[in-house]
Amino acid sequence: MIRTLxxxxxxxxxxxxxxxTTYLPSFLVALIILLGAWVVAFCLRILLxxxxxxxxxxxxxxxxxxxxxxxxxxxxxxxxIVANTVFWGIMLIGLLNAVSVxxxxxxxxxxxxxxxxxxxxxxxxxxxLVGFWLAQYMGRGxxxxxxxxxxxxxxxxxxxxxxxxxxxxVVVASDVLQFARTVFLAAFVIFAAAVMLTISLVVAxxxxxxxxxxxxxxxxxxxxxxxxxxxxxx
Amino acid sequence: xxxxxxxxxxxxxVESLRNADIVIGIPSYNNARxxxxxxxxxxxxxxxxxxxATGVIVNSDGGSTDSTRQEVLSSQxxxxxxxxxxxxxxxxxxLSFPYHGIPGKGSAFRLIFGIASSLKARACAVVDSDLRSxxxxxxxxLIRPVLYGGYDFVAPYYHRHKYxxxxxNSIIYPLTRALYGKRIRQPIGGDFGVSLPLLGAYLSRDDWxxxxxxxxxxxxxxxxxxxxxxxxxxxFLGAKLHDAKDPGADLSxxxxxVVGSVFSxxxxxxxxxxxxxxxxxxxxxxxxxDVGLDPIDVKLSRMVQAFLKGFGDLSEIWSLxxxxxxxxxxxxxxxxxxLVDPRHFHIDDELWAGIIYEFAAAFRAQPxxxxxxxxxxxxxxxxxxxxxxxxxxxxxxxxxxRRIESLCVVFEYLKPLLVRRWNGDTAPFPKLPDSxxxxxxxxxxx
Numbered sequence: 001m002i003r004t005l006x007x008x009x010x011x012x013x014x015x016x017x018x019x020x021t022t023y024l025p026s027f028l029v030a031l032i033i034l035l036g037a038w039v040v041a042f043c044l045r046i047l048l049x050x051x052x053x054x055x056x057x058x059x060x061x062x063x064x065x066x067x068x069x070x071x072x073x074x075x076x077x078x079x080x081i082v083a084n085t086v087f088w089g090i091m092l093i094g095l096l097n098a099v100s101v102x103x104x105x106x107x108x109x110x111x112x113x114x115x116x117x118x119x120x121x122x123x124x125x126x127x128x129l130v131g132f133w134l135a136q137y138m139g140r141g142x143x144x145x146x147x148x149x150x151x152x153x154x155x156x157x158x159x160x161x162x163x164x165x166x167x168x169x170v171v172v173a174s175d176v177l178q179f180a181r182t183v184f185l186a187a188f189v190i191f192a193a194a195v196m197l198t199i200s201l202v203v204a205x206x207x208x209x210x211x212x213x214x215x216x217x218x219x220x221x222x223x224x225x226x227x228x229x230x231x232x233x234x
Numbered sequence: 235x236x237x238x239x240x241x242x243x244x245x246x247x248v249e250s251l252r253n254a255d256i257v258i259g260i261p262s263y264n265n266a267r268x269x270x271x272x273x274x275x276x277x278x279x280x281x282x283x284x285x286x287a288t289g290v291i292v293n294s295d296g297g298s299t300d301s302t303r304q305e306v307l308s309s310q311x312x313x314x315x316x317x318x319x320x321x322x323x324x325x326x327x328x329l330s331f332p333y334h335g336i337p338g339k340g341s342a343f344r345l346i347f348g349i350a351s352s353l354k355a356r357a358c359a360v361v362d363s364d365l366r367s368x369x370x371x372x373x374x375x376l377i378r379p380v381l382y383g384g385y386d387f388v389a390p391y392y393h394r395h396k397y398x399x400x401x402x403n404s405i406i407y408p409l410t411r412a413l414y415g416k417r418i419r420q421p422i423g424g425d426f427g428v429s430l431p432l433l434g435a436y437l438s439r440d441d442w443x444x445x446x447x448x449x450x451x452x453x454x455x456x457x458x459x460x461x462x463x464x465x466x467x468x469x470f471l472g473a474k475l476h477d478a479k480d481p482g483a484d485l486s487x488x489x490x491x492v493v494g495s496v497f498s499x500x501x502x503x504x505x506x507x508x509x510x511x512x513x514x515x516x517x518x519x520x521x522x523x524d525v526g527l528d529p530i531d532v533k534l535s536r537m538v539q540a541f542l543k544g545f546g547d548l549s550e551i552w553s554l555x556x557x558x559x560x561x562x563x564x565x566x567x568x569x570x571x572x573l574v575d576p577r578h579f580h581i582d583d584e585l586w587a588g589i590i591y592e593f594a595a596a597f598r599a600q601p602x603x604x605x606x607x608x609x610x611x612x613x614x615x616x617x618x619x620x621x622x623x624x625x626x627x628x629x630x631x632x633x634x635x636r637r638i639e640s641l642c643v644v645f646e647y648l649k650p651l652l653v654r655r656w657n658g659d660t661a662p663f664p665k666l667p668d669s670x671x672x673x674x675x676x677x678x679x680x
């Protein structure tokens with residue numbers, strides 16, 4: 001009995017030692033690669049954040065509204081974006097190299113999939129960025145229009161516009177990534193249909209009252225404009 | 235530089251007339267009710283005051299569905315009723331064409347200017363088609379300074395009801411005066427006299443397809459005349475009484491076109507206005523007299539409500555332009571307006587000038603949100619009008635004019651802060667002591 005236990009223990013230790021001697025050097029090399037990548041990336045990030053100015057890009061970020069959208073504090077700068085992009089780019093290359101050291105089927109598959117996914121990730125990221133920017137822009141437009149028209153739920157309307165456009169961009173991005181595309185698409189169709197149905201029902205059932213409530217100040221405006229129509233703003 | 239081509243019918247008319255001394259332009263859109271009177275006044279003005287000059291009245295119509303164009307061509311004026319000293323030598327020709335392009339007053343003006351320039355008219359005047367108070371003397375007052383005084387641009391000077399022309403009084407006049415240093419009281423009056431060289435300068439520009447094509451045209455004309463160094467004067471025309479306005483007119487679009495045009499021109503003429511300080515009077519022709527004016531009723535509580543609603547909805551957009559102290563001041567104002575009678579609502583001059591200046595700077599700094607920014611000014615503008623109504627309720631016309639003068643002085647005083655903000659300095663405007671009313675002609679030291 002004791003002999004059997006000893007044999008099992010010896011076999012386990014031998015297997016463990018075998019695995020350690022097989023994977024430890026690769027693991028150490030991978031760690032060294034990752035550490036090297038981190039050191040290079042860290043140094044480059046510091047260098048770029050100090051040396052790269054990119055005032056033109058800063059101006060574009062500010063004027064286009066992308067900067068304030070991504071960072072509400074308004075401190076987002078081109079140098080920061082470039083430095084962080086380079087940092088994470090080098091870290092990704094380091095990670096892929098570190099994984100490939102193991103030379104296993106799983107590691108190869110991971111590296112291949114990551115490289116193949118990268119352009120799609122970038123495309124999806126760009127779609128999301130444009131989508132969110134557009135959502136913000138259109139939402140603001142709706143807000144100003146609705147508020148100036150005296151629409152009672154101006155902020156809700158603006159929020160709805162923002163959500164719809166952002167949702168569309170998420171659906172398109174998921175389609176590019178081929179990630180749960182049917183789920184997002186179905187959710188979007190249901191959402192859009194629900195919105196349309198709600199609006200149709202409310203308008204159809206309460207059209208007169210609804211419109212009167214929807215545009216009270218507009219009607220009041222028209223009435224009072226007629227009363228004091230000699231008032232010229234210009 | 236863009237080339238403006240006259241439509242075929244207008245070109246044929248120009249070729250037939252060959253040249254003219256004076257062109258009177260009348261833009262119109264469904265003004266059959268009033269345009270006959272305006273045409274008769276223009277005709278009589280030409281006959282009475284410029285009997286030896288070849289005159290052409292040009293109606294530029296925006297596709298009226300009533301009988302506007304027929305009224306222009308058929309309205310009659312009896313020379314014998316004009317008590318003329320001299321006999322009319324040349325005939326007064328009348329033309330009426332529909333203009334093409336973006337619908338709006340600016341596009342109508344472009345056709346008039348194109349015809350006047352092609353006819354090599356020495357002077358051109360434009361008058362609104364909804365005027366009820368126009369007389370033949372208006373033509374004399376708008377044309378004579380150009381023909382005989384060597385002026386290039388004649389701006390109107392009217393008596394108006396204290397609540398009439400509120401965009402002019404609260405934004406455009408104080409702002410353009412502070413920017414360019416010329417006290418043109420009605421920079422967007424709508425009735426102007428223009429010389430041939432200035433017509434050429436207008437037609438050579440390539441921004442006709444912008445807000446200039448609509449309500450932006452008046453401030454565009456005035457600003458170019460002032461900023462490009464043309465000789466500018468004013469003529470006193472008496473009262474400005476006009477036909478009832480379109481009740482459906484969109485105030486925020488109007489505000490966007492007028493204020494947006496001022497802000498756009500600020501970018502073009504930055505070097506001109508940055509170096510100007512204080513302001514100087516602009517020569518005023520014509521005999522000044524007091525006139526009776528139509529009473530105008532304003533709905534105070536509705537304007538205050540619009541301001542409060544705007545504060546509730548649009549603070550997010552205002553924060554793109556306004557610094558925290560100004561936002562805080564508006565917050566305090568909104569909080570107190572919810573508690574007190576609308577008749578006590580008050581936006582002080584310093585806050586108002588600061589708001590306009592910060593919106594101007596934001597307009598320059600953030601091109602993608604320009605239209606949102608300027609349209610979001612609407613509730614602030616209505617709040618300011620409510621405040622103005624409260625302040626001037628019991629004031630006479632002269633007292634109101636002094637009140638507007640003090641607002642202009644504040645705009646001039648704070649101009650150095652505009653220059654600073656315009657050039658990217660985001661430091662908040664310093665708070666002036668409460669009791670301090672700047673002396674005329676002074677500017678804040680920053």
